[in-house]
Amino acid sequence: MSEHQNIEYKSIWKDDYLKWICGFANAQGGTLVIGKDDKSNIVGVKNSKKLLEELPNKITTILGIVADVNLHATEQGDYIEIIVEPQPNPVNYKGEYHYRSGSTKQELKGAALDKFLLQKYGRKWDSVPIPNISVSELKQDTFEFFKKKGIESKRLSEGSRNETPEQLLNNLKLIDNGNLKRAALLLFHPDPEKFVTGAFIKIGFFRTNTDLLFQDTLHGNLFEQVEKTIELLLTKYTKAFISYKGLSRIETYEYPEDALREALLNAVAHKDYAGNIPIQISVYPDKIMMWNMGRLPENWTIDTLQQKHSSIPHNPDIANAFFRSGYVEAWGRGIEKITELCTTAGLPTPQFSPRGADFWVTFRKDIYNKEDLSKLGLNERQVDALVYFKSKGEITNSEYQTYFNVSERTARYDLTELVEKELLVKTGDKKSTKYIFAVKLPIKQ
Secondary structure, eight states, X not given: OOHHHHEEEESSOOGGGHHHHHHXXXXXXXXXXXXXXXXXXXXXXXXXXXXXXHHHHHIIIIIOOOOEXXXXXXXXXXXXXXXXXOOSSOOOBTTBEEEEETTEEEEEOHHHXXXXXXXXXXXXXXXXXXXXXXXXXXXXXXXXXXXXXXXXXXXXXXXXXXXXXXXXXXXXXXXXXXXXXXHHHHHHOSOGGGTSTTOSEEEEEEEETTEEEEEEEEOSSHHHHHHHHHHHIIIIXXXXXXXXXXXXXXXXXXXXXXXXXXXXXXXXXXXXXXXXXXXEEEEOSSEEEEEEEOOOOTTOOHHHHHSSXXXXXXXXXXXXXXXXXXXXXXXXXXXXXXXXXXXHTTOOOOEEEEETTEEEEEEEOOOOSHHHHGGGTOOHHHHHHHHHHTTTTEEOHHHHHHHHTOOHHHHHHHHHHHHHTTSEEEESOGGGOEEEEGGGSOOOO
């Protein structure tokens, strides 16, 4: 941590500064210096010896911690250094919980305070027990669904088929001292929204950002939400292309079903449920955007996600149940798997965008088909060229001239327009110029 983040300078002492000491104790520790201005120049503090005696007692009495208080005498004047160690337990100032984040101090309240307290006590949000809910209130059908999936994927033994819901919950570590954990209610209760506001999924079809054509909300427990959402995405919100191999009817979806499912499962398992906001899926003619409230682990970036990384689920109990059911793989392979599935299907690389407390996944579809291209104001040659050369992945000016029997100038005009519409990407110069299909690259949002 850099110096300005864990040192705070004050020219005089005020008892209110105990809040800063509280903030350091709850974060990574730090030093409060009394008798220096905010540029670290010594201005001297009066009654320094009296403060040296009083401060340790005040800190212990009001905050319940011991801090190292040192007096430094210099020619410019005296200053006092209060060195605060990070504390394993939460520290409060008269019932208020302060936290030093970056170079600012904030008072923690509501969901932020809940999260902080849980972390200090080594708990996660989904592992908190909820009293007075019995196993009999949970949904038997969901337990059967869970067992069937788990046995099929060999994550559960054949013997699990005869286990009671209580045995299953104990094996999943979803019961704590006789009480069901929050994760158990989200996973198996018929109506988890009784206990967790916003524990549902919202999906809408947009013609443009402001033009919503239709929408649905999906309720029930997490297994039901996932199944219903995937079914709706494939049957109502996107198209399926029908083909035949011999007598077999084959349905090909605009987006790989397994990639959509993996992204949805990631959103459900990593969502910050304390935020009380539903997962939101926005479907457009050319893309699907999935949003959930959930931060990446500290110091992680999008690069961390896209390389081999450890699995640090926001809700470990939910993630473990998803793993046991065969829904997800372990070891944090979700992002890699989504990317592989889209690339294999010839789709653009999905975009993963963490922005503060928001996490977005954007899927783009292969729009290089006559139906979609004809809506983009292209001439007939341009549509035919994109469909014909798609499998090759690139076009040159001379190939365009030959295929359509047109002049170099006409070919250049047509291809330049396709670059402007972001359907092709121009590479090389003069004789080595190629026009590469944007489908091979992440398409700009």
